Amino acid sequence: MNFPRILKKRKGYIERIKPFMRKSVAKVLTGQRRVGKSFLLYQLIEEILGEEPNANIIYINLEDFEFSSLQTAQDLHSYIISQSQKKDKNYIFIDEIQDIPGFEKVIRSLLLNEDNDIYITGSNANMLSGELATYLSGRYIEFKIYSLSYLEFLEFHGLTDNEKSYELYSRYGGLPYLLNLPLEDETVNEYLKSVYSTIVFRDVVSRYKLRNTLFLEKLIQFLSENIGNLFSAKNISDYLKSQHATVSVNQIQNYTEYLSNAFLIHRVERYDLIGKRVFEIGERRDTPLFNTPVLNGVACSSNSIDHLLRCRLHGSNKNLCSVQSRS
Structure with a gap:
């Protein structure tokens, strides 16, 4: 995939996420719009491709018109399954998932396959309450993303x-x-x-x-x-x-x-x-x-x-x- 022209790394967040990479828990990045959640996904993808150049990366940006046909949980699940490889690791990245009704059922289903390594972002704190917490209890790790610290701003x-x-x-x-x-x-x-x-x-x-x-x-x-x-x-x-x-x-x-x-x-x-x-x-x-x-x-x-x-x-x-x- 095409990475942004300027890619400044936020090493602190990457180091916090790394211990959970390639583990069968969903990595959930939450935070206000425009704080850099998408860029962190790009950096994680770059980390994976640096170690596995042929890794199967499935990237979905639900704000991109390219994925406008994915309107329901069934649409999302069918697309991911169509892009997945059997007996190989599938790295699944879903950006701004909160607008898909019932998305938590998709994530739970995908987590049943240990070959799926899942990363999702959302701009609403409420997405981790209610049914998501029930469906994914013990199967997700939340990382709250904030805007740049002063030291990051300087860098x-x-x-x-x-x-x-x-x-x-x-x-x-x-x-x-x-x-x-x-x-x-x-x-x-x-x-x-x-x-x-x-x-x-x-x-x-x-x-x-x-x-x-x-x-x-x-x-x-x-x-x-x-x-x-x-x-x-x-x-x-x-x-x-x-x-x-x-x-x-x-x-x-x-x-x-x-x-x-x-x-x-x-x-x-x-x-x-x-x-x-x-x-x-x-x-x-x-x-x-x-x-x-x-x-x-x-x-x-x-x-x-x-x-x-x-x-x-x-x-x-x-x-x-x-x-x-x-x-």
Whole structure:
């Protein structure tokens, strides 16, 4: 297959995935759109072909028109079987699988053959809940993919570690495709707005069939202006009532959950919850969209160092929690 012209390797992720390569567990790469999940598949394919030049690679990009005929689980399964080789290892790569209804049944069926080595990506955190977890219990490993860390940003852009480089990173973030663009406000902001719109309208509005898009936009703006702060869905609901706008607590919770599933925001659990307080509405939620303060032209809070640190810890596969001090 044809690899991208510029292929910068994200060695940290590759090393985490390597122990599970050629094992009969599905490797599931999840993360926000445009953080480089497809590029990681390309790198894994390159690793395999470097060791096995004649390896049978089955690559399916479900966003590519070439594979538009694959609309159902049966279509997907039939195509993969038609491309598979008997008694040989089949390396199966499926990009953006979440839009195929019942795909988890296909993956479970393919895993019955130990000669199938499976890698899939998805842009929705919810794809690993419910039926997928039931069907593939103990048969998959999830790797959460994030945008570039600061060190990766320096490596990708050929920069040295100095104040100017840090300013560029904190201003524009770590989406890998920025490598192909001049790091200038007008150009980068247009690209980020395009990615933002795709995520909001494709992975949130369309997926969950939302009608109140005006409130969704206002909620995103509120979250972007309160990065890292505690917020209460009830307090937001009460404030809206004072403004003669009725939005229920449940609706606010649902909308924030949808944004989290699309990796537009990340939830940070509260450490100080005990007893019945675990049921209170008020988890800390973080909004590391693109690791940048640019959110559809809305200026976020100036708490960027704290924000970037949390983004880095998320990317290092660390579990974060919020600790509220008591006076």
